[in-house]
Amino acid sequence: LGFDNDMMKQPTREFSGGWRMRISLAQALFVKPDLLLLDEPTNHLDVFACTWLESFLQEWERTVVIVSHDRGFLNRVTTSTIFIHRKRLWYYGGSYDTFLKVRAERRKHSESIAKSQAKRTADLKSFVARFGHGH
Incomplete structure (x- = not known):
């Protein structure tokens, strides 16, 4: 994550928000959890750290749940999307863009059926x- 030996000796409070995010990521990834929850993981990260995180997650063989507004990041690291709508979960395989495309197609199909x-x-x-009412 870009820490040198001197940085590893510093107290956390001396780091900026971006470096604190890296410290938090290092802590979470070090224990190798079965389920990793990442909430806006690219916030406060520079390009180097985002690229490192993307590469790391692409090789991660465990489950990761990511909440992010970074569409590009999601497209590069996700293999499926779970969409929560009206207390229901909808599973979509593929990238975030695939999810958007399939969801739009399903919505269009549903609208066509409703119109029909x-x-x-x-x-x-x-x-x-015209002909009813028993006549």
Whole structure:
């Protein structure tokens, strides 16, 4: 993560926000957890640290849950996306962009079905209005 020997002797309070983020990452990664939760991991990191983290996560063989607004980062490190909507979880395989594409396609398909059903309902109501009511 770019720490030299002198830096490793310094107290944490002497580091900037970006270096403190690196310290936190080092602590989390050192214990090799079965599940790693990262909340906005690229915040406060410079390009070097972001690149290192991306490479590290691409090789990480354990589960990582990432909350991030950094779309490029997500595309480079994720292999699947879990979307939470209305208390339900939706699984999408692939990158973040794949998730967006598939979700848009599903939404378009659902809208098409709803439109078709609405037309069918209107046609049936029209038919009943013309020929129904026991006449």
